[in-house]
Amino acid sequence: MEKPRYKNWIPFKLVAAVLLGALALLLIARLLVEKNAVAGLLLMLLAFAALFFGLYILRARTALDDDGGGVQGKVLDGVLRHLARTGWNGRGKALDIGCGSGALTVKLAKAYPRAHVVGVDLWGRGWEYSQKLCEDNARIEGVGARASFRCGDAAKLPFVDGVFDVAVSNFVFHEVRAQPDKRALILEALRVLRPGGAFAFQDTFFNRHVYGDAQEFVAALRPHVTEIHFVDMRRPDYAPGFLNTRVVLGNMGLIWGRK
Ligand SMILES: C[S@@+](CC[C@H](N)C(=O)[O-])C[C@H]1O[C@@H](n2cnc3c(N)ncnc32)[C@H](O)[C@@H]1O
Known part of the structure:
Protein backbone atom coordinates (compact mmCIF):
# COMPACT_ATOMS: atom_id res chain seq x y z
CA MET A 1 0.00 0.00 0.00
CA GLU A 2 1.26 3.47 -0.92
CA LYS A 3 2.28 5.52 2.12
CA PRO A 4 2.24 9.33 2.41
CA ARG A 5 5.67 10.95 2.89
CA TYR A 6 5.59 13.83 5.33
CA LYS A 7 9.05 15.31 5.44
CA ASN A 8 10.85 16.10 8.64
CA TRP A 9 11.30 19.70 9.81
CA ILE A 10 14.99 18.88 10.25
CA PRO A 11 16.09 18.00 6.70
CA PHE A 12 18.37 14.96 6.41
CA LYS A 13 20.81 16.94 4.30
CA LEU A 14 21.25 19.42 7.19
CA VAL A 15 22.10 16.59 9.62
CA ALA A 16 24.48 15.02 7.09
CA ALA A 17 26.20 18.35 6.35
CA VAL A 18 26.77 19.10 10.07
CA LEU A 19 28.10 15.60 10.85
CA LEU A 20 30.35 15.47 7.78
CA GLY A 21 31.60 19.00 8.55
CA ALA A 22 32.40 17.93 12.11
CA LEU A 23 34.35 14.89 10.90
CA ALA A 24 36.28 17.02 8.39
CA LEU A 25 37.14 19.52 11.15
CA LEU A 26 38.32 16.67 13.38
CA LEU A 27 40.64 15.40 10.65
CA ILE A 28 42.07 18.86 9.96
CA ALA A 29 42.50 19.49 13.71
CA ARG A 30 44.37 16.19 14.09
CA LEU A 31 46.84 17.23 11.35
CA LEU A 32 47.13 20.80 12.64
CA VAL A 33 47.80 19.90 16.25
CA GLU A 34 51.33 18.67 15.39
CA LYS A 35 52.25 22.02 13.80
CA ASN A 36 50.36 24.41 16.07
CA ALA A 37 49.05 22.83 19.27
CA VAL A 38 46.83 25.76 20.34
CA ALA A 39 45.17 26.22 16.95
CA GLY A 40 44.78 22.45 16.61
CA LEU A 41 43.12 22.12 20.01
CA LEU A 42 40.78 25.05 19.36
CA LEU A 43 39.73 23.51 16.07
CA MET A 44 39.21 20.18 17.83
CA LEU A 45 36.90 21.87 20.35
CA LEU A 46 34.94 23.39 17.47
CA ALA A 47 34.77 19.97 15.80
CA PHE A 48 33.39 18.35 18.98
CA ALA A 49 30.80 21.14 19.34
CA ALA A 50 29.69 20.55 15.74
CA LEU A 51 29.62 16.78 16.34
CA PHE A 52 27.52 17.25 19.48
CA PHE A 53 25.10 19.52 17.60
CA GLY A 54 24.91 17.09 14.67
CA LEU A 55 24.10 14.17 16.98
CA TYR A 56 21.52 16.32 18.78
CA ILE A 57 19.63 17.23 15.60
CA LEU A 58 19.84 13.61 14.43
CA ARG A 59 18.17 12.47 17.67
CA ALA A 60 15.61 15.31 17.45
CA ARG A 61 14.85 14.37 13.84
CA THR A 62 14.09 10.79 14.91
CA ALA A 63 11.80 11.96 17.72
CA LEU A 64 9.92 14.27 15.34
CA ASP A 65 9.51 11.68 12.61
CA ASP A 66 6.27 9.76 11.95
CA ASP A 67 8.40 6.59 11.82
CA GLY A 68 10.12 7.52 15.11
CA GLY A 69 8.60 9.39 18.05
CA GLY A 70 5.83 10.98 15.96
C1 LIG B 1 9.38 24.25 9.15
S1 LIG B 1 8.61 24.14 7.58
C2 LIG B 1 6.93 23.86 8.10
C3 LIG B 1 6.11 23.18 7.04
C4 LIG B 1 4.68 22.84 7.46
N1 LIG B 1 3.94 24.01 7.86
C5 LIG B 1 4.67 21.82 8.56
O1 LIG B 1 4.37 22.17 9.71
O2 LIG B 1 4.97 20.64 8.29
C6 LIG B 1 8.60 25.82 7.02
C7 LIG B 1 7.88 25.99 5.70
O3 LIG B 1 7.78 27.38 5.42
C8 LIG B 1 7.89 27.54 4.02
N2 LIG B 1 8.20 28.93 3.72
C9 LIG B 1 9.32 29.63 4.04
N3 LIG B 1 9.24 30.88 3.57
C10 LIG B 1 8.04 30.98 2.94
C11 LIG B 1 7.37 32.05 2.26
N4 LIG B 1 7.92 33.27 2.13
N5 LIG B 1 6.15 31.80 1.75
C12 LIG B 1 5.57 30.59 1.87
N6 LIG B 1 6.16 29.55 2.51
C13 LIG B 1 7.38 29.74 3.03
C14 LIG B 1 9.00 26.57 3.66
O4 LIG B 1 9.02 26.31 2.27
C15 LIG B 1 8.60 25.37 4.50
O5 LIG B 1 7.70 24.56 3.81
Missing part, protein backbone atom coordinates in the same frame (compact mmCIF):
# COMPACT_ATOMS: atom_id res chain seq x y z
CA VAL A 71 6.15 14.36 17.72
CA GLN A 72 5.72 16.36 14.50
CA GLY A 73 2.18 15.03 13.98
CA LYS A 74 1.28 15.82 17.59
CA VAL A 75 2.52 19.40 17.20
CA LEU A 76 0.22 19.78 14.17
CA ASP A 77 -2.67 18.27 16.14
CA GLY A 78 -2.20 21.19 18.54
CA VAL A 79 -3.07 23.63 15.74
CA LEU A 80 -6.28 21.74 14.92
CA ARG A 81 -7.22 21.44 18.61
CA HIS A 82 -7.15 25.23 18.92
CA LEU A 83 -8.85 25.81 15.58
CA ALA A 84 -11.73 23.71 16.97
CA ARG A 85 -12.01 26.19 19.87
CA THR A 86 -13.01 28.93 17.38
CA GLY A 87 -16.28 27.09 16.81
CA TRP A 88 -15.80 26.95 13.02
CA ASN A 89 -18.60 24.80 11.53
CA GLY A 90 -16.22 23.08 9.10
CA ARG A 91 -17.82 24.45 5.94
CA GLY A 92 -16.08 26.54 3.29
CA LYS A 93 -12.48 27.20 2.27
CA ALA A 94 -9.44 26.85 4.50
CA LEU A 95 -5.87 27.99 3.83
CA ASP A 96 -2.67 26.41 5.16
CA ILE A 97 0.16 28.96 4.84
CA GLY A 98 3.61 27.40 4.29
CA CYS A 99 2.19 23.90 3.90
CA GLY A 100 5.57 22.13 3.37
CA SER A 101 4.75 18.52 2.46
CA GLY A 102 1.03 19.01 3.18
CA ALA A 103 0.88 17.36 6.61
CA LEU A 104 -1.34 20.03 8.26
CA THR A 105 -3.34 20.59 5.05
CA VAL A 106 -4.23 16.89 4.91
CA LYS A 107 -4.99 16.66 8.65
CA LEU A 108 -7.33 19.65 8.25
CA ALA A 109 -9.09 18.11 5.23
CA LYS A 110 -9.54 14.82 7.11
CA ALA A 111 -10.85 16.52 10.26
CA TYR A 112 -13.35 18.67 8.32
CA PRO A 113 -14.89 16.52 5.53
CA ARG A 114 -17.05 19.38 4.22
CA ALA A 115 -14.17 21.83 3.77
CA HIS A 116 -11.91 22.51 0.79
CA VAL A 117 -8.33 23.15 1.86
CA VAL A 118 -5.69 25.10 -0.04
CA GLY A 119 -1.99 24.75 0.80
CA VAL A 120 0.40 27.49 -0.26
CA ASP A 121 4.20 27.41 -0.06
CA LEU A 122 7.27 28.72 -1.88
CA TRP A 123 8.88 25.24 -1.77
CA GLY A 124 12.35 26.76 -1.70
CA ARG A 125 15.46 24.68 -2.30
CA GLY A 126 16.46 24.56 1.37
CA TRP A 127 13.62 22.13 2.10
CA GLU A 128 12.75 18.60 0.98
CA TYR A 129 9.19 19.67 0.11
CA SER A 130 7.40 20.20 -3.22
CA GLN A 131 3.92 20.81 -4.65
CA LYS A 132 3.95 17.32 -6.23
CA LEU A 133 4.75 15.75 -2.85
CA CYS A 134 1.78 17.60 -1.29
CA GLU A 135 -0.56 16.50 -4.09
CA ASP A 136 0.62 12.88 -3.80
CA ASN A 137 0.15 12.90 -0.01
CA ALA A 138 -3.37 14.33 -0.29
CA ARG A 139 -4.32 11.73 -2.92
CA ILE A 140 -2.87 8.82 -0.92
CA GLU A 141 -4.73 10.02 2.19
CA GLY A 142 -8.00 10.09 0.23
CA VAL A 143 -8.56 13.87 0.33
CA GLY A 144 -7.12 14.75 -3.09
CA ALA A 145 -10.48 16.05 -4.34
CA ARG A 146 -10.75 18.54 -1.46
CA ALA A 147 -7.14 19.68 -1.18
CA SER A 148 -5.28 21.82 -3.69
CA PHE A 149 -1.84 23.37 -3.61
CA ARG A 150 -0.19 26.35 -5.19
CA CYS A 151 3.08 28.19 -5.10
CA GLY A 152 2.94 31.51 -3.27
CA ASP A 153 4.69 33.79 -0.83
CA ALA A 154 3.35 34.16 2.73
CA ALA A 155 4.47 37.81 2.57
CA LYS A 156 2.23 38.47 -0.44
CA LEU A 157 -0.40 35.77 -0.67
CA PRO A 158 -1.72 35.13 -4.19
CA PHE A 159 -5.39 35.53 -3.16
CA VAL A 160 -7.87 38.40 -3.13
CA ASP A 161 -9.18 39.79 0.17
CA GLY A 162 -11.55 37.77 2.32
CA VAL A 163 -11.82 34.55 0.27
CA PHE A 164 -11.06 32.08 3.08
CA ASP A 165 -13.23 30.99 6.00
CA VAL A 166 -10.20 29.68 7.88
CA ALA A 167 -6.43 30.18 7.91
CA VAL A 168 -3.86 28.00 9.69
CA SER A 169 -0.09 27.88 9.71
CA ASN A 170 2.62 25.98 11.53
CA PHE A 171 6.27 27.00 12.01
CA VAL A 172 6.39 29.23 8.94
CA PHE A 173 6.38 32.95 9.75
CA HIS A 174 9.79 32.87 11.45
CA GLU A 175 11.18 31.30 8.26
CA VAL A 176 10.06 34.20 6.04
CA ARG A 177 13.39 36.01 6.00
CA ALA A 178 12.29 38.55 3.37
CA GLN A 179 9.71 39.96 5.81
CA PRO A 180 11.26 40.61 9.22
CA ASP A 181 8.08 42.40 10.36
CA LYS A 182 6.10 39.38 11.58
CA ARG A 183 3.07 41.52 12.40
CA ALA A 184 2.83 42.38 8.69
CA LEU A 185 2.87 38.64 7.89
CA ILE A 186 -0.03 37.92 10.24
CA LEU A 187 -1.96 40.89 8.85
CA GLU A 188 -1.37 39.50 5.35
CA ALA A 189 -2.83 36.15 6.49
CA LEU A 190 -5.82 38.00 8.01
CA ARG A 191 -6.30 39.97 4.79
CA VAL A 192 -7.35 36.84 2.88
CA LEU A 193 -9.69 35.75 5.68
CA ARG A 194 -13.35 36.84 5.56
CA PRO A 195 -14.67 38.99 8.43
CA GLY A 196 -15.43 36.58 11.28
CA GLY A 197 -13.19 33.90 9.72
CA ALA A 198 -11.26 31.63 12.10
CA PHE A 199 -7.49 31.33 12.46
CA ALA A 200 -4.89 29.28 14.34
CA PHE A 201 -1.20 30.06 13.83
CA GLN A 202 1.59 28.23 15.61
CA ASP A 203 5.15 29.50 15.50
CA THR A 204 8.20 30.40 17.59
CA PHE A 205 6.33 33.27 19.27
CA PHE A 206 8.62 33.10 22.32
CA ASN A 207 11.72 33.84 20.25
CA ARG A 208 12.34 37.47 21.21
CA HIS A 209 14.73 38.00 18.30
CA VAL A 210 11.90 37.26 15.90
CA TYR A 211 8.74 38.45 17.70
CA GLY A 212 9.92 40.74 20.51
CA ASP A 213 7.67 40.38 23.57
CA ALA A 214 5.00 37.79 22.72
CA GLN A 215 2.24 39.46 24.77
CA GLU A 216 2.95 42.86 23.18
CA PHE A 217 2.98 41.23 19.76
CA VAL A 218 -0.47 39.78 20.32
CA ALA A 219 -1.78 43.03 21.83
CA ALA A 220 -0.77 44.86 18.62
CA LEU A 221 -2.93 42.47 16.61
CA ARG A 222 -6.01 42.99 18.78
CA PRO A 223 -7.39 46.03 16.86
CA HIS A 224 -7.43 43.93 13.66
CA VAL A 225 -9.54 41.03 14.94
CA THR A 226 -12.72 40.47 16.92
CA GLU A 227 -11.20 37.72 19.09
CA ILE A 228 -7.63 36.61 19.75
CA HIS A 229 -6.01 34.27 22.29
CA PHE A 230 -2.38 33.46 22.92
CA VAL A 231 -1.40 29.98 24.15
CA ASP A 232 1.95 28.92 25.59
CA MET A 233 2.71 25.63 23.79
CA ARG A 234 6.17 25.11 25.30
CA ARG A 235 7.15 21.86 27.05
CA PRO A 236 4.27 19.77 25.66
CA ASP A 237 3.64 16.58 27.66
CA TYR A 238 3.79 14.40 24.53
CA ALA A 239 7.38 15.38 23.64
CA PRO A 240 10.62 14.21 25.29
CA GLY A 241 12.32 16.97 27.31
CA PHE A 242 15.40 17.18 25.08
CA LEU A 243 13.24 18.72 22.33
CA ASN A 244 12.54 21.77 24.51
CA THR A 245 15.41 23.82 23.12
CA ARG A 246 15.43 26.90 20.91
CA VAL A 247 16.39 24.69 17.96
CA VAL A 248 13.22 22.58 18.12
CA LEU A 249 10.12 23.19 20.31
CA GLY A 250 11.44 25.54 23.01
CA ASN A 251 9.81 28.72 21.70
CA MET A 252 6.47 27.31 20.59
CA GLY A 253 3.35 29.44 21.00
CA LEU A 254 0.00 29.67 19.24
CA ILE A 255 -2.53 32.38 18.47
CA TRP A 256 -6.11 31.56 17.61
CA GLY A 257 -9.29 33.54 17.20
CA ARG A 258 -11.68 35.21 14.77
CA LYS A 259 -11.09 38.08 12.35
Whole structure:
Protein backbone atom coordinates (compact mmCIF):
# COMPACT_ATOMS: atom_id res chain seq x y z
CA MET A 1 0.00 0.00 0.00
CA GLU A 2 1.26 3.47 -0.92
CA LYS A 3 2.28 5.52 2.12
CA PRO A 4 2.24 9.33 2.41
CA ARG A 5 5.67 10.95 2.89
CA TYR A 6 5.59 13.83 5.33
CA LYS A 7 9.05 15.31 5.44
CA ASN A 8 10.85 16.10 8.64
CA TRP A 9 11.30 19.70 9.81
CA ILE A 10 14.99 18.88 10.25
CA PRO A 11 16.09 18.00 6.70
CA PHE A 12 18.37 14.96 6.41
CA LYS A 13 20.81 16.94 4.30
CA LEU A 14 21.25 19.42 7.19
CA VAL A 15 22.10 16.59 9.62
CA ALA A 16 24.48 15.02 7.09
CA ALA A 17 26.20 18.35 6.35
CA VAL A 18 26.77 19.10 10.07
CA LEU A 19 28.10 15.60 10.85
CA LEU A 20 30.35 15.47 7.78
CA GLY A 21 31.60 19.00 8.55
CA ALA A 22 32.40 17.93 12.11
CA LEU A 23 34.35 14.89 10.90
CA ALA A 24 36.28 17.02 8.39
CA LEU A 25 37.14 19.52 11.15
CA LEU A 26 38.32 16.67 13.38
CA LEU A 27 40.64 15.40 10.65
CA ILE A 28 42.07 18.86 9.96
CA ALA A 29 42.50 19.49 13.71
CA ARG A 30 44.37 16.19 14.09
CA LEU A 31 46.84 17.23 11.35
CA LEU A 32 47.13 20.80 12.64
CA VAL A 33 47.80 19.90 16.25
CA GLU A 34 51.33 18.67 15.39
CA LYS A 35 52.25 22.02 13.80
CA ASN A 36 50.36 24.41 16.07
CA ALA A 37 49.05 22.83 19.27
CA VAL A 38 46.83 25.76 20.34
CA ALA A 39 45.17 26.22 16.95
CA GLY A 40 44.78 22.45 16.61
CA LEU A 41 43.12 22.12 20.01
CA LEU A 42 40.78 25.05 19.36
CA LEU A 43 39.73 23.51 16.07
CA MET A 44 39.21 20.18 17.83
CA LEU A 45 36.90 21.87 20.35
CA LEU A 46 34.94 23.39 17.47
CA ALA A 47 34.77 19.97 15.80
CA PHE A 48 33.39 18.35 18.98
CA ALA A 49 30.80 21.14 19.34
CA ALA A 50 29.69 20.55 15.74
CA LEU A 51 29.62 16.78 16.34
CA PHE A 52 27.52 17.25 19.48
CA PHE A 53 25.10 19.52 17.60
CA GLY A 54 24.91 17.09 14.67
CA LEU A 55 24.10 14.17 16.98
CA TYR A 56 21.52 16.32 18.78
CA ILE A 57 19.63 17.23 15.60
CA LEU A 58 19.84 13.61 14.43
CA ARG A 59 18.17 12.47 17.67
CA ALA A 60 15.61 15.31 17.45
CA ARG A 61 14.85 14.37 13.84
CA THR A 62 14.09 10.79 14.91
CA ALA A 63 11.80 11.96 17.72
CA LEU A 64 9.92 14.27 15.34
CA ASP A 65 9.51 11.68 12.61
CA ASP A 66 6.27 9.76 11.95
CA ASP A 67 8.40 6.59 11.82
CA GLY A 68 10.12 7.52 15.11
CA GLY A 69 8.60 9.39 18.05
CA GLY A 70 5.83 10.98 15.96
CA VAL A 71 6.15 14.36 17.72
CA GLN A 72 5.72 16.36 14.50
CA GLY A 73 2.18 15.03 13.98
CA LYS A 74 1.28 15.82 17.59
CA VAL A 75 2.52 19.40 17.20
CA LEU A 76 0.22 19.78 14.17
CA ASP A 77 -2.67 18.27 16.14
CA GLY A 78 -2.20 21.19 18.54
CA VAL A 79 -3.07 23.63 15.74
CA LEU A 80 -6.28 21.74 14.92
CA ARG A 81 -7.22 21.44 18.61
CA HIS A 82 -7.15 25.23 18.92
CA LEU A 83 -8.85 25.81 15.58
CA ALA A 84 -11.73 23.71 16.97
CA ARG A 85 -12.01 26.19 19.87
CA THR A 86 -13.01 28.93 17.38
CA GLY A 87 -16.28 27.09 16.81
CA TRP A 88 -15.80 26.95 13.02
CA ASN A 89 -18.60 24.80 11.53
CA GLY A 90 -16.22 23.08 9.10
CA ARG A 91 -17.82 24.45 5.94
CA GLY A 92 -16.08 26.54 3.29
CA LYS A 93 -12.48 27.20 2.27
CA ALA A 94 -9.44 26.85 4.50
CA LEU A 95 -5.87 27.99 3.83
CA ASP A 96 -2.67 26.41 5.16
CA ILE A 97 0.16 28.96 4.84
CA GLY A 98 3.61 27.40 4.29
CA CYS A 99 2.19 23.90 3.90
CA GLY A 100 5.57 22.13 3.37
CA SER A 101 4.75 18.52 2.46
CA GLY A 102 1.03 19.01 3.18
CA ALA A 103 0.88 17.36 6.61
CA LEU A 104 -1.34 20.03 8.26
CA THR A 105 -3.34 20.59 5.05
CA VAL A 106 -4.23 16.89 4.91
CA LYS A 107 -4.99 16.66 8.65
CA LEU A 108 -7.33 19.65 8.25
CA ALA A 109 -9.09 18.11 5.23
CA LYS A 110 -9.54 14.82 7.11
CA ALA A 111 -10.85 16.52 10.26
CA TYR A 112 -13.35 18.67 8.32
CA PRO A 113 -14.89 16.52 5.53
CA ARG A 114 -17.05 19.38 4.22
CA ALA A 115 -14.17 21.83 3.77
CA HIS A 116 -11.91 22.51 0.79
CA VAL A 117 -8.33 23.15 1.86
CA VAL A 118 -5.69 25.10 -0.04
CA GLY A 119 -1.99 24.75 0.80
CA VAL A 120 0.40 27.49 -0.26
CA ASP A 121 4.20 27.41 -0.06
CA LEU A 122 7.27 28.72 -1.88
CA TRP A 123 8.88 25.24 -1.77
CA GLY A 124 12.35 26.76 -1.70
CA ARG A 125 15.46 24.68 -2.30
CA GLY A 126 16.46 24.56 1.37
CA TRP A 127 13.62 22.13 2.10
CA GLU A 128 12.75 18.60 0.98
CA TYR A 129 9.19 19.67 0.11
CA SER A 130 7.40 20.20 -3.22
CA GLN A 131 3.92 20.81 -4.65
CA LYS A 132 3.95 17.32 -6.23
CA LEU A 133 4.75 15.75 -2.85
CA CYS A 134 1.78 17.60 -1.29
CA GLU A 135 -0.56 16.50 -4.09
CA ASP A 136 0.62 12.88 -3.80
CA ASN A 137 0.15 12.90 -0.01
CA ALA A 138 -3.37 14.33 -0.29
CA ARG A 139 -4.32 11.73 -2.92
CA ILE A 140 -2.87 8.82 -0.92
CA GLU A 141 -4.73 10.02 2.19
CA GLY A 142 -8.00 10.09 0.23
CA VAL A 143 -8.56 13.87 0.33
CA GLY A 144 -7.12 14.75 -3.09
CA ALA A 145 -10.48 16.05 -4.34
CA ARG A 146 -10.75 18.54 -1.46
CA ALA A 147 -7.14 19.68 -1.18
CA SER A 148 -5.28 21.82 -3.69
CA PHE A 149 -1.84 23.37 -3.61
CA ARG A 150 -0.19 26.35 -5.19
CA CYS A 151 3.08 28.19 -5.10
CA GLY A 152 2.94 31.51 -3.27
CA ASP A 153 4.69 33.79 -0.83
CA ALA A 154 3.35 34.16 2.73
CA ALA A 155 4.47 37.81 2.57
CA LYS A 156 2.23 38.47 -0.44
CA LEU A 157 -0.40 35.77 -0.67
CA PRO A 158 -1.72 35.13 -4.19
CA PHE A 159 -5.39 35.53 -3.16
CA VAL A 160 -7.87 38.40 -3.13
CA ASP A 161 -9.18 39.79 0.17
CA GLY A 162 -11.55 37.77 2.32
CA VAL A 163 -11.82 34.55 0.27
CA PHE A 164 -11.06 32.08 3.08
CA ASP A 165 -13.23 30.99 6.00
CA VAL A 166 -10.20 29.68 7.88
CA ALA A 167 -6.43 30.18 7.91
CA VAL A 168 -3.86 28.00 9.69
CA SER A 169 -0.09 27.88 9.71
CA ASN A 170 2.62 25.98 11.53
CA PHE A 171 6.27 27.00 12.01
CA VAL A 172 6.39 29.23 8.94
CA PHE A 173 6.38 32.95 9.75
CA HIS A 174 9.79 32.87 11.45
CA GLU A 175 11.18 31.30 8.26
CA VAL A 176 10.06 34.20 6.04
CA ARG A 177 13.39 36.01 6.00
CA ALA A 178 12.29 38.55 3.37
CA GLN A 179 9.71 39.96 5.81
CA PRO A 180 11.26 40.61 9.22
CA ASP A 181 8.08 42.40 10.36
CA LYS A 182 6.10 39.38 11.58
CA ARG A 183 3.07 41.52 12.40
CA ALA A 184 2.83 42.38 8.69
CA LEU A 185 2.87 38.64 7.89
CA ILE A 186 -0.03 37.92 10.24
CA LEU A 187 -1.96 40.89 8.85
CA GLU A 188 -1.37 39.50 5.35
CA ALA A 189 -2.83 36.15 6.49
CA LEU A 190 -5.82 38.00 8.01
CA ARG A 191 -6.30 39.97 4.79
CA VAL A 192 -7.35 36.84 2.88
CA LEU A 193 -9.69 35.75 5.68
CA ARG A 194 -13.35 36.84 5.56
CA PRO A 195 -14.67 38.99 8.43
CA GLY A 196 -15.43 36.58 11.28
CA GLY A 197 -13.19 33.90 9.72
CA ALA A 198 -11.26 31.63 12.10
CA PHE A 199 -7.49 31.33 12.46
CA ALA A 200 -4.89 29.28 14.34
CA PHE A 201 -1.20 30.06 13.83
CA GLN A 202 1.59 28.23 15.61
CA ASP A 203 5.15 29.50 15.50
CA THR A 204 8.20 30.40 17.59
CA PHE A 205 6.33 33.27 19.27
CA PHE A 206 8.62 33.10 22.32
CA ASN A 207 11.72 33.84 20.25
CA ARG A 208 12.34 37.47 21.21
CA HIS A 209 14.73 38.00 18.30
CA VAL A 210 11.90 37.26 15.90
CA TYR A 211 8.74 38.45 17.70
CA GLY A 212 9.92 40.74 20.51
CA ASP A 213 7.67 40.38 23.57
CA ALA A 214 5.00 37.79 22.72
CA GLN A 215 2.24 39.46 24.77
CA GLU A 216 2.95 42.86 23.18
CA PHE A 217 2.98 41.23 19.76
CA VAL A 218 -0.47 39.78 20.32
CA ALA A 219 -1.78 43.03 21.83
CA ALA A 220 -0.77 44.86 18.62
CA LEU A 221 -2.93 42.47 16.61
CA ARG A 222 -6.01 42.99 18.78
CA PRO A 223 -7.39 46.03 16.86
CA HIS A 224 -7.43 43.93 13.66
CA VAL A 225 -9.54 41.03 14.94
CA THR A 226 -12.72 40.47 16.92
CA GLU A 227 -11.20 37.72 19.09
CA ILE A 228 -7.63 36.61 19.75
CA HIS A 229 -6.01 34.27 22.29
CA PHE A 230 -2.38 33.46 22.92
CA VAL A 231 -1.40 29.98 24.15
CA ASP A 232 1.95 28.92 25.59
CA MET A 233 2.71 25.63 23.79
CA ARG A 234 6.17 25.11 25.30
CA ARG A 235 7.15 21.86 27.05
CA PRO A 236 4.27 19.77 25.66
CA ASP A 237 3.64 16.58 27.66
CA TYR A 238 3.79 14.40 24.53
CA ALA A 239 7.38 15.38 23.64
CA PRO A 240 10.62 14.21 25.29
CA GLY A 241 12.32 16.97 27.31
CA PHE A 242 15.40 17.18 25.08
CA LEU A 243 13.24 18.72 22.33
CA ASN A 244 12.54 21.77 24.51
CA THR A 245 15.41 23.82 23.12
CA ARG A 246 15.43 26.90 20.91
CA VAL A 247 16.39 24.69 17.96
CA VAL A 248 13.22 22.58 18.12
CA LEU A 249 10.12 23.19 20.31
CA GLY A 250 11.44 25.54 23.01
CA ASN A 251 9.81 28.72 21.70
CA MET A 252 6.47 27.31 20.59
CA GLY A 253 3.35 29.44 21.00
CA LEU A 254 0.00 29.67 19.24
CA ILE A 255 -2.53 32.38 18.47
CA TRP A 256 -6.11 31.56 17.61
CA GLY A 257 -9.29 33.54 17.20
CA ARG A 258 -11.68 35.21 14.77
CA LYS A 259 -11.09 38.08 12.35
C1 LIG B 1 9.38 24.25 9.15
S1 LIG B 1 8.61 24.14 7.58
C2 LIG B 1 6.93 23.86 8.10
C3 LIG B 1 6.11 23.18 7.04
C4 LIG B 1 4.68 22.84 7.46
N1 LIG B 1 3.94 24.01 7.86
C5 LIG B 1 4.67 21.82 8.56
O1 LIG B 1 4.37 22.17 9.71
O2 LIG B 1 4.97 20.64 8.29
C6 LIG B 1 8.60 25.82 7.02
C7 LIG B 1 7.88 25.99 5.70
O3 LIG B 1 7.78 27.38 5.42
C8 LIG B 1 7.89 27.54 4.02
N2 LIG B 1 8.20 28.93 3.72
C9 LIG B 1 9.32 29.63 4.04
N3 LIG B 1 9.24 30.88 3.57
C10 LIG B 1 8.04 30.98 2.94
C11 LIG B 1 7.37 32.05 2.26
N4 LIG B 1 7.92 33.27 2.13
N5 LIG B 1 6.15 31.80 1.75
C12 LIG B 1 5.57 30.59 1.87
N6 LIG B 1 6.16 29.55 2.51
C13 LIG B 1 7.38 29.74 3.03
C14 LIG B 1 9.00 26.57 3.66
O4 LIG B 1 9.02 26.31 2.27
C15 LIG B 1 8.60 25.37 4.50
O5 LIG B 1 7.70 24.56 3.81
